[in-house]
Amino acid sequence: TETLFLTWTEPTRYCANHADHPNRQSGIVKVVALHGLPTSPRLWEKLSLPPTWQLTTPQIPGLGQSGTATDWSLESCAEQLRTVTQSADIVVGHDLGGVLCAMNAKPGQTIVLSGTALGLYWWMIRATALPIVQQWFYQRHGGRHFLANGCLPEHAPELLNAFGDHGPDWSNRMRRIAQAMKPPKGLATSLHDCTVKLAWGRHDPWYPSIVAHAVKRATKGTLYWIPAGHFAPWENPEQFAAVITDIQTQQGS
Secondary structure, eight states: OOOOOOOOOSSSOOOOOOOTHHHHHHHHHHEEEOOOOHHHHGGHHHHHOOTTTEEEEEOOTTTTOOOTTTTOOOHHHHHHHHHHHTOOOOOETTHHHHHHHHHHHOOOOEEEEESSOSTTHHHHHHHHHHTHHHHHIITTTTHHHHHHHSSSSHHHHHHHHHSSSTTTTTHHHHHHHHHHOOTTTTGGGGGGEEEOOOOOOOOTHHHHHHHHHHHHHTTTOOOEEESSOOOOHHHOHHHHHHTTOOOOBOOOO
């Protein structure tokens, strides 16, 4: 059973979905959702939350049409997003957005992670930027292979149409971002003062069940399986929203 009431010695805090949370009493729950690579804020456009819930979906710096800084880093991204994430009751992070979500989390927040990793997994992502390997991952496909093969087959055309174009020089920009994927140590344990939920695509080929269970153990979170591939918020927005809003869905063991 998921624990919704969090008590601390000093001060006392409530997770966003608890009835005594100040925003819940006023009917307002602030949700910030951070997309990953190679998607955009459109990843969240199918989510339907209760009318009084406010959903904010910022553009992750460096992933949009405006380009990627030559000195792009996770730390600079997190800093640029900190004000908006720390004003939220619930922060949702997918893929790279999950790392940024964890980096900016504060005690008492509800954190929802999907298709992400918080530790050593990222060395494999950095390896895709090596000179020979990057020809396949970035120069040849420019993220389209990741999109088309990361979802259930019926969703591939729509995903490619929505997220297949990120502006000029996208292949080299993706490689630059992959090279900089060096999350801080202890990131998962930093979430122990938060309520953590994992909304995971059951058929995610890029972050499979072994990764989901590793994140669950490290964060002490609750794992929910969603019939989807890697892009669960887009492929199955109803069940993804149900995890955010605490409507019962299938928990993992």
